[in-house]
Each structure stands twice: as structure tokens, then as C-alpha cells.
Amino acid sequence: MNSREAKTQRGGTELGTQTGRALLSVREMLFRGDFQPGERISELPMVARLGVSRTPIRLALDRLAHEGLLEVSPSGGFVVRSFTLADIWDAIEMRGVLEGTGARLAAERLGHDRELTELRQCFEEMNAYLGPVSSIDSFARYLDLNDAFHAAVIRLAKSPMLQRSLDQVLTLPFAQPSAVVFARAKLPEAAEMFAIGQEHHRVILDAIEHRQGARAEAAAREHSGLSRRILKTVLDDREILSCVPGASLIRMPAVV
Amino acid sequence: MNSREAKTQRGGTELGTQTGRALLSVREMLFRGDFQPGERISELPMVARLGVSRTPIRLALDRLAHEGLLEVSPSGGFVVRSFTLADIWDAIEMRGVLEGTGARLAAERLGHDRELTELRQCFEEMNAYLGPVSSIDSFARYLDLNDAFHAAVIRLAKSPMLQRSLDQVLTLPFAQPSAVVFARAKLPEAAEMFAIGQEHHRVILDAIEHRQGARAEAAAREHSGLSRRILKTVLDDREILSCVPGASLIRMPAVV
DNA sequence: CATCGCATACATGTATACAATCAAATAAAG
DNA sequence: CTTTATTTGATTGTATACATGTATGCGATG
Numbered sequence: 001m002n003s004r005e006a007k008t009q010r011g012g013t014e015l016g017t018q019t020g021r022a023l024l025s026v027r028e029m030l031f032r033g034d035f036q037p038g039e040r041i042s043e044l045p046m047v048a049r050l051g052v053s054r055t056p057i058r059l060a061l062d063r064l065a066h067e068g069l070l071e072v073s074p075s076g077g078f079v080v081r082s083f084t085l086a087d088i089w090d091a092i093e094m095r096g097v098l099e100g101t102g103a104r105l106a107a108e109r110l111g112h113d114r115e116l117t118e119l120r121q122c123f124e125e126m127n128a129y130l131g132p133v134s135s136i137d138s139f140a141r142y143l144d145l146n147d148a149f150h151a152a153v154i155r156l157a158k159s160p161m162l163q164r165s166l167d168q169v170l171t172l173p174f175a176q177p178s179a180v181v182f183a184r185a186k187l188p189e190a191a192e193m194f195a196i197g198q199e200h201h202r203v204i205l206d207a208i209e210h211r212q213g214a215r216a217e218a219a220a221r222e223h224s225g226l227s228r229r230i231l232k233t234v235l236d237d238r239e240i241l242s243c244v245p246g247a248s249l250i251r252m253p254a255v256v
Numbered sequence: 257m258n259s260r261e262a263k264t265q266r267g268g269t270e271l272g273t274q275t276g277r278a279l280l281s282v283r284e285m286l287f288r289g290d291f292q293p294g295e296r297i298s299e300l301p302m303v304a305r306l307g308v309s310r311t312p313i314r315l316a317l318d319r320l321a322h323e324g325l326l327e328v329s330p331s332g333g334f335v336v337r338s339f340t341l342a343d344i345w346d347a348i349e350m351r352g353v354l355e356g357t358g359a360r361l362a363a364e365r366l367g368h369d370r371e372l373t374e375l376r377q378c379f380e381e382m383n384a385y386l387g388p389v390s391s392i393d394s395f396a397r398y399l400d401l402n403d404a405f406h407a408a409v410i411r412l413a414k415s416p417m418l419q420r421s422l423d424q425v426l427t428l429p430f431a432q433p434s435a436v437v438f439a440r441a442k443l444p445e446a447a448e449m450f451a452i453g454q455e456h457h458r459v460i461l462d463a464i465e466h467r468q469g470a471r472a473e474a475a476a477r478e479h480s481g482l483s484r485r486i487l488k489t490v491l492d493d494r495e496i497l498s499c500v501p502g503a504s505l506i507r508m509p510a511v512v
Numbered sequence: 513c514a515t516c517g518c519a520t521a522c523a524t525g526t527a528t529a530c531a532a533t534c535a536a537a538t539a540a541a542g
Numbered sequence: 543c544t545t546t547a548t549t550t551g552a553t554t555g556t557a558t559a560c561a562t563g564t565a566t567g568c569g570a571t572g
Contacts, residue, residue, distance in 0.1 A: 018556065042523065053557045055311070058524090059318060066322045068420065075564060076524050087416065094417040097357050160343065161350040161428075164324065165421040172417075274526065298553070309527045314555090331534060332554050 018052045023060040025050055030069055030080065031173055033248030037082030041070065067171045082251040083172070089228065091175035096224030098166045099150065103216035106156035107208045115156060116209055122149040123205050130194055143178045149201060150177050153220070156208065173246030180230045187233060197226055274308045278316040281306055286325055286336065287429055289504030293338030297326065323427040338507040339428070345484065347431035352480030354422045355406065359472035362412035363464045371412060372465055378405040379461050386450055399434045405457060406433050409476070412464065429502030436486045443489060443496070453482055
């Protein structure tokens with residue numbers, strides 16, 4: 001788990017300070033479902049729970065509010081935000097748009113062929129994990145490779161603003177590519193899903209390599225559509241859903 | 257000026273508290289060019305300058321860092337961020353992508369025809385300002401209408417994540433639609449530029465009305481391309497450039 | 513019995529005091 | 543004269559104390 005968090009832009013810089021620890025702790029508590037949607041987050045209980053003063057906690061809560069996981073109460077303070085299904089579809093659609101744009105820009109702005117090295121390595125190594133259902137740590141390795149592939153595409157887009165926008169979208173845990181991939185393993189159609197996803201990766205890589213911007217964009221967009229389909233299936237199965245981090249923040253309609 | 261600021265989402269809620277005032281003050285100081293790019297923003301001088309304590313100032317600086325106008329120094333504290341020309345083109349291109357997506361979604365998700373009322377009002381009223389070069393306050397009115405038109409399109413997209421992403425892009429002052437429109441008035445080709453921009457508005461409105469998603473997206477994308485062309489012209493004229501808020505944050509190459 | 517008003521308790525927003533870390537300047541040694 | 547080590551200064555990060563505003567519970571009154 002730690003290796004996956006350390007890879008993100010935030011993880012590295014924010015450790016070593018009380019504010020950073022508080023931020024990571026509260027975010028993890030939110031994803032784990034320690035609080036209910038709409039619940040008020042008071043600072044003093046956090047002081048008792050985390051062992052840090054109010055000031056860093058306030059900083060952390062403010063940043064989480066900017067990230068969209070909390071919202072400011074009109075009377076002051078913060079409450080846990082709740083997400084509707086529409087929010088989730090919206091986030092995934094936006095991820096498709098942004099990653100599609102990233103793939104297109106990567107194709108259009110590709111300089112030396114050397115830049116594709118990391119992308120090719122991720123793709124080849126993921127191929128090895130396709131055949132037999134492997135152990136749990138090799139599965140985690142697959143998730144890392146998946147994230148690395150997507151991150152590499154965005155890096156090739158050479159667009160800081162695109163990076164920022166996508167980072168913001170990915171703060172919603174269920175919008176992350178690995179979120180649905182995580183649940184994919186428990187589905188009956190797991191093998192086919194993995195194959196289709198990897199085929200998308202192949203097309204994206206090939207399109208970028210041959211500087212086919214429109215094709216790369218379409219493939220990346222389709223790839224997010226796969227996430228959408230999988231999540232749709234997952235939402236019907238509460239046991240699988242519990243594997244997705246942050247699932248407790250989803251306000252389900254008509255809970256039986 | 258105040259009316260334009262009050263319209264944004266931030267302006268309303270953040271007034272009435274010291275943190276909000278500090279945030280608005282520092283942001284305005286940054287846009288006005290009170291600090292040079294790369295300059296360190298210390299807290300104590302801010303205390304003396306704004307008359308508020310360190311805590312709200314720290315909160316405000318933290319939020320400005322999240323907005324992208326400041327960046328955290330590795331040794332702690334904040335420094336004024338500098339923007340390259342590449343950053344500006346990047347931001348404008350992302351604005352084109354996002355507004356294009358917004359226009360497409362608006363066309364695809366249009367419900368009752370009644371939803372177009374505000375868009376039509378903005379468009380019609382902007383037509384009135386096209387002919388003779390009017391006074392300075394009617395020009396400000398045109399800016400408001402322009403912003404309102406763009407905001408209305410995004411609202412019709414019914415996508416909170418798109419709204420958030422676009423808000424983040426628009427934190428860069430020169431990426432805002434009104435920024436270049438502001439400079440447009442001083443250009444020799446002003447009249448033609450206004451006409452072309454308004455023609456774009458017409459196509460966007462017409463495409464949304466007839467639920468032509470691809471056409472709406474293309475028109476909106478082209479509209480941001482117009483911003484890009486205008487800004488390219490403006491960048492050659494330092495006198496006009498000084499009218500654009502936040503221009504001092506741009507790191508110009510090869511300053512003669 | 514319901515409703516309005518008041519008081520109390522609590523939570524947030526702000527200010528300030530303290531500590532640790534980083535930077536620069538100065539002095540000493542090679 | 544240069545380089546390095548040490549000291550000093552300042553600035554950030556953190557903790558806590560204070561004040562203001564809000565919500566809740568109790569009592570009084572219609």
C-alpha cells in the first residue's frame with residue numbers, strides 16, 4: 001500500500017510535517033469509511049485521535065475541502081461530503097475526456113522515440129500478468145503498472161494544466177483507474193475484462209507511437225468507458241463494492 | 257470591478273472572515289504585480305501589511321498554493337510562481353478542451369428549451385454592444401455578459417467535475433475569457449475580433465439548441481483558439497499587455 | 513401542551529507564544 | 543586568499559490561549 005501512495009505527487013512532499021501526517025490520516029479515515037456522509041468533522045476529537053494540535057488539523061481539513069472530499073458548512077467547520085451515483089459517472093466521464101486529451105497530446109507532441117520506453121516497459125510487463133490468476137502481491141504489482149502506464153501517458157502530454165485537472169478528478173477514489181481494476185478480479189468475466197483493458201493499452205501505445213492523435217484519444221476514451229461498465233456491475237454487488245476505497249461515501253439510492 | 261468579482265463562486269462566501277479578506281487581498285496583490293515571480297512571500301510582512309494575524313494569512317497562502325498562484329518552497333514557506341509562455345498556451349488549450357466538452361455536454365444533456373433562456377439573453381444583449389465603440393462602463397457590461405455566457409454554457413453541461421476543472425484552469429488570470437477580451441479593445445482589428453467572437457457565440461448557442469454536440473464542441477474549441485490568437489498579438493505589445501491582470505507573473509523570454 | 517426566549521455549553525476563528533529548522537554572515541584555520 | 547565551521551538571526555511550523563458566534567437544552571409564558 002505504501003508504495004502505491006508514495007508514487008503520487010502528494011505523498012512524498014507532505015510527509016515529515018504534522019500537517020502532512022494529519023492530511024494523510026484523515027484522508028485514509030475518510031476512504032476507510034470511519035465517518036458517514038454528512039457527518040460533521042470537529043477539530044477537537046481529531047486532536048484527541050491524531051495527537052496533533054488544532055492548527056495542522058485545520059490546515060489538513062482545509063486542503064481536503066479544496067480536494068472535494070469535505071465541504072464547508074455555512075455555519076463554519078467541515079462536513080463529510082456525500083457522492084451520488086451521478087457524481088461518479090460524471091467523474092469517470094471527465095477522466096475519459098482528460099485522459100483522452102492526454103493521449104491525443106502525447107501523440108501530437110511526441111519527440112524522440114526514446115520517450116516511449118517507459119510506456120513500452122509497462123505494457124510488456126503487464127502482458128505477463130494476463131494469463132493465469134497470480135498471487136495477491138503480483139496483483140498489486142499489476143495495479144502499480146496500470147497506474148504507471150496511465151501516468152506515463154499523461155506525462156507525455158507535457159501539459160501541466162492537464163496534469164492538475166486530472167489529479168483533481170482522481171481525488172475521488174472511485175474515479176481512479178486502479179479502483180475498478182481492483183474489483184475486476186472478483187468478477188466472473190475477469191479474464192475477458194483484463195484482456196480488453198490490455199488491448200486498449202496496446203492501441204493507445206500504438207497510436208501514440210505512430211502519432212495518430214485522434215486514434216489515441218478515442219482509445220483512451222473507450223478505456224474509461226470500460227471502467228464505467230465495470231463499476232456499473234460492481235455497484236450491484238455490495239461485497240465487491242466494499243473493496244473499493246471510499247465506497248462508504250457513496251449515497252446509494254433506495255437501499256434495500 | 258466589484259460586481260465582476262462578486263459573481264464568482266469564491267467571492268461571496270469568503271468575505272466576512274479574516275481568512276477570506278487576506279485571500280482576496282493577496283490574490284489582488286499578486287494580480288497587480290506587487291511581487292516579482294520567484295519572490296518569497298513571508299508571513300510577517302503580510303501581517304504588517306494586512307493587519308491580520310499570521311494564522312489567517314497562512315490559511316490564505318495555503319489556498320493560493322493550491323490554486324497554483326504560489327508554490328511551496330522545499331525549505332518551507334511560499335514563493336510567487338512564475339509562468340512561462342508555454343504555461344499560458346497550455347492553459348488556453350485546456351480551456352478550449354474543457355469549454356468544448358462543456359458545450360458538447362450542454363447540447364447532449366439539454367432538457368427543456370426553457371434552459372436556454374439565460375444563454376439567449378446574454379447573446380442578444382451582447383449583440384447590442386457590437387456596433388459603435390461604446391463607453392467604458394458599457395464595455396465592462398460586455399465583459400460581464402461574456403463571462404455570463406461562458407458560465408451559462410458550463411452550467412448547462414450539468415457536470416460538477418467539469419466545473420471544478422475549469423475553475424482551476426481559470427485561476428490563471430490570463431486564461432480567463434475576459435482577459436483577452438479586455439485587451440481586444442485596444443487592438444486595431446478590434447471590431448473584426450468582436451464580430452468573430454460573437455459569431456462563435458451564435459454557433460455555440462445554435463448548436464446547443466439543436467442538440468448538435470460535436471458542432472458545439474468544435475465551435476467552443478475554435479472560440480478558445482481566438483483567445484490564443486489575440487493573446488499572441490497582445491504579447492508583442494507591452495503597453496496592452498499591462499492591462500491584463502497578472503501579466504507581471506509571466507516570465508518573458510529575451511526581454512530587450 | 514406548545515412555543516418562544518434565554519442561558520449555557522461548545523465549536524470555530526483568531527491571535528500570540530514557543531520551538532525547531534534553515535540561511536546567512538562572520539570568524540578562524542589551512 | 544579561500545574554504546570551512548560555527549554562531550546568530552530570522553522564519554516557519556506547532557501548540558495553546560482567547561473571543562466570537564452558533565446550537566442545544568431548559569424554563570417561562572401564552
